[in-house]
Amino acid sequence: MEKIKFTFEDTGESEEFFVLEQTKINGNVYILVTDSEEDDAECMILKDTSFPGDEESVYEIVDDDTELMAVADVFEELLEDVDIEM
Numbered sequence: 001m002e003k004i005k006f007t008f009e010d011t012g013e014s015e016e017f018f019v020l021e022q023t024k025i026n027g028n029v030y031i032l033v034t035d036s037e038e039d040d041a042e043c044m045i046l047k048d049t050s051f052p053g054d055e056e057s058v059y060e061i062v063d064d065d066t067e068l069m070a071v072a073d074v075f076e077e078l079l080e081d082v083d084i085e086m
Helices: 065-078
Strands: 002-007 014-025 028-034 043-048 059-061
Antiparallel strands (some): 014 028
């Protein structure tokens, strides 16, 4: 499982997450990340909001309920053995 480091703009603090899956929907890139490799770990769906040509990707937590449910359904299909609870 790939591990990536995120730096929060507002605090400058860094945290590492494991990337479970990545998908592209309607031209937007989404990643499903977790802070642990354990079975019942917390996960987040992040959306890449960077612009083409940016040196680094910028991700934001998906908080729109409709978008979140739709993307979660796609990730559940991609990862057949994973149930995402909201």
